[in-house]
Amino acid sequence: MQRKSMFLAVISMVAVVMFMAGCAGMTAKPTEKNFKAPTVTLSHVEVQTYWGWWFFSNKIKPAKGKAGNYGAPLDLAFIFEITNPNDFPVKMEKFQFTVGFEDFDVNTVLSNEAMWIPAGKTNQIRFHSIQDARQTQLSLLVTGGLKLKESGKSFWDMLEKWWTQIPDFSFPVHVRGGSAIFKADGVMKSVSFNYTFP
Amino acid sequence: MKQKQQWFKYVALFFIPALVLGVSAGVFAAEVKIGALNDVTGATSDVGKDYALGIAEAIQYVNDNGGVNGKPIKLYQFDYGYRIPEALTKYKLFKRLGAVAVLGWGTGDTEALSPTITKDKMPYVSASYSAHLTNPKKTPFNLFAATDYSTNARAAITAWFDTRWKKHPDYGKRKPKFVCSYHFAHPYCSAPIKAIKDQAQILGFEIGPDQNVSLVAIDAKSQVLAMKDYGADLVWHGNTTMSVSATVRDAFSLGLKADHIVNCWGFDENLPRLAGKAAEGVMGAPRCAFFGEDVKNMDKVVEYAKKYNPGVPLEKRLTHTVGAWANVMALWEAMNRADKAGDLTGEGILKKGFETLRNYDVGLGVAPLTYTPTDHRISGTVSIYEIKNGKFHVVERVDLKSRWPEKWEKEWLGW
Numbered sequence: 001m002q003r004k005s006m007f008l009a010v011i012s013m014v015a016v017v018m019f020m021a022g023c024a025g026m027t028a029k030p031t032e033k034n035f036k037a038p039t040v041t042l043s044h045v046e047v048q049t050y051w052g053w054w055f056f057s058n059k060i061k062p063a064k065g066k067a068g069n070y071g072a073p074l075d076l077a078f079i080f081e082i083t084n085p086n087d088f089p090v091k092m093e094k095f096q097f098t099v100g101f102e103d104f105d106v107n108t109v110l111s112n113e114a115m116w117i118p119a120g121k122t123n124q125i126r127f128h129s130i131q132d133a134r135q136t137q138l139s140l141l142v143t144g145g146l147k148l149k150e151s152g153k154s155f156w157d158m159l160e161k162w163w164t165q166i167p168d169f170s171f172p173v174h175v176r177g178g179s180a181i182f183k184a185d186g187v188m189k190s191v192s193f194n195y196t197f198p
Numbered sequence: 199m200k201q202k203q204q205w206f207k208y209v210a211l212f213f214i215p216a217l218v219l220g221v222s223a224g225v226f227a228a229e230v231k232i233g234a235l236n237d238v239t240g241a242t243s244d245v246g247k248d249y250a251l252g253i254a255e256a257i258q259y260v261n262d263n264g265g266v267n268g269k270p271i272k273l274y275q276f277d278y279g280y281r282i283p284e285a286l287t288k289y290k291l292f293k294r295l296g297a298v299a300v301l302g303w304g305t306g307d308t309e310a311l312s313p314t315i316t317k318d319k320m321p322y323v324s325a326s327y328s329a330h331l332t333n334p335k336k337t338p339f340n341l342f343a344a345t346d347y348s349t350n351a352r353a354a355i356t357a358w359f360d361t362r363w364k365k366h367p368d369y370g371k372r373k374p375k376f377v378c379s380y381h382f383a384h385p386y387c388s389a390p391i392k393a394i395k396d397q398a399q400i401l402g403f404e405i406g407p408d409q410n411v412s413l414v415a416i417d418a419k420s421q422v423l424a425m426k427d428y429g430a431d432l433v434w435h436g437n438t439t440m441s442v443s444a445t446v447r448d449a450f451s452l453g454l455k456a457d458h459i460v461n462c463w464g465f466d467e468n469l470p471r472l473a474g475k476a477a478e479g480v481m482g483a484p485r486c487a488f489f490g491e492d493v494k495n496m497d498k499v500v501e502y503a504k505k506y507n508p509g510v511p512l513e514k515r516l517t518h519t520v521g522a523w524a525n526v527m528a529l530w531e532a533m534n535r536a537d538k539a540g541d542l543t544g545e546g547i548l549k550k551g552f553e554t555l556r557n558y559d560v561g562l563g564v565a566p567l568t569y570t571p572t573d574h575r576i577s578g579t580v581s582i583y584e585i586k587n588g589k590f591h592v593v594e595r596v597d598l599k600s601r602w603p604e605k606w607e608k609e610w611l612g613w
Contacts, residue, residue, distance in 0.1 A: 107238065108250070110236075132279075135279045135280075135281070137414075138241040141440070142241060176509070179508055181506060190506060192507075
């Protein structure tokens with residue numbers, strides 16, 4: 001019985017010591033003043049999956065399924081590094097950026113998934129930008145149609161170039177108007193970023 | 199010894215639940231889940247991207263201000279590229295995730311989803327302002343915080359008649375000639391056609407042949423020449439900004455003498471930027487204030503745009519951000535009311551939320567909101583603007599409800 005009591009007393013002591021040590025390790029409360037903005041860096045861009053270049057109009061009879069205006073999908077992965085320079089963990093609540101091919105915006109990536117970044121550490125995160133050639137054709141026309149017209153280029157030429165040359169990244173892929181929202185204990189920091197790859 | 203054992207038990211009783219509750223507090227925090235469908239890559243991305251930014255910023259504002267009676271909103275926001283099958287797929291995801299309401303986008307997908315959301319009792323607050331969605335007998339769970347396309351079109355053509363045609367040298371001598379320019383195959387563009395032609399007849403217009411202009415048109419010369427051959431005095435445009443600006447530019451360069459009135463998704467800050475001089479005098483019903491305009495609650499819209507999307511310059515933001523805020527503010531109030539009544543369900547949000555709003559003022563240049571169990575048109579008063587020196591100015595506030603009370607009450611609901 002005495003041994004058991006001793007054992008329980010030691011365990012209690014250890015628990016109390018660990019609890020106190022944990023408290024001692026706690027850092028100052030995040031404030032507007034001490035919250036340093038995390039950094040967002042584009043590591044690289046990958047073609048996640050490649051389906052080549054093709055487009056079928058709705059006049060083509062498919063072997064299966066319904067006819068439609070279908071273009072090759074393009075799945076690009078953007079790998080970012082997010083560094084937390086603070087000595088407390090921060091939560092990233094929102095991440096967003098627009099993807100541009102040359103002078104034209106072709107997609108906007110939105111993410112509202114939360115991610116914690118430990119104090120003083122760097123996390124890597126992969127965001128997918130997925131679109132098909134049909135979608136991009138429409139987007140290109142409604143967001144950059146007049147610019148395209150003035151440049152004398154056809155949207156087919158642009159799409160074919162982008163879809164066939166993307167494995168080599170022979171044209172600039174832009175990350176524009178990027179913003180990430182970080183929070184720590186109710187204090188918020190927003191970070192804006194722009195990159196060009198390669 | 200017994201005392202020591204007792205002491206240990208008390209310690210364990212205190213620490214273990216504290217530890218468990220501490221770790222899992224985040225897990226148990228109540229969240230209100232909302233789905234959002236947006237077009238940032240498809241045929242309406244010229245206006246859809248700005249609206250999508252506005253939705254996210256407005257939800258941040260709601261969460262910063264207590265969420266739904268203390269419960270934060272978890273937003274699931276997706277791009278569906280203006281493709282109806284994608285919208286249907288994402289809607290199924292929202293249901294699986296336990297969303298209590300959806301902030302939707304286009305007319306095609308909103309009308310396609312309408313029977314499903316009615317069956318599911320899912321409040322669906324869309325950026326489609328189609329009048330087809332305003333009759334609760336047919337579409338009880340479809341809502342939006344704006345005057346509908348048909349009401350806007352009726353008001354715009356009436357304002358043109360009042361302010362321009364009455365000053366025309368031919369006023370009283372002949373009928374004004376009117377044509378519609380829009381993408382026939384798109385439900386958004388064609389939704390108010392029946393209503394605007396009806397209004398044209400009420401006002402004594404002669405109606406010419408419709409012109410099919412693609413939603414992604416960057417050249418509309420042949421259609422403009424057809425309008426010119428007809429001798430149009432007024433053209434209604436039902437497309438989005440890029441296509442409307444291409445048409446207005448071609449009309450200017452080809453010497454079409456007609457005036458232009460535009461539906462809300464083609465009448466934004468980009469129109470004078472893209473169409474330049476050709477946009478001078480163009481009239482429209484933007485359904486809410488322009489970005490940065492001096493109206494109630496605009497300070498919050500601008501503050502959150504700066505705060506949450508610092509990478510997007512303010513001068514590139516549009517009235518569609520404001521429209522997104524209006525929808526979120528209306529849904530927020532409806533959810534707060536339903537929650538206070540202890541019924542934060544789809545039916546609760548509709549019956550104890552939206553349908554209890556009477557002249558509820560969200561500011562933002564939106565007409566005060568009233569939804570009744572028999573009528574989801576928020577108001578019969580529409581502000582009509584025109585572009586002067588590249589800026590937007592109110593030319594007339596048309597009160598359709600007072601001007602044609604019987605038609606408003608008995609004829610015009612739902613189309």
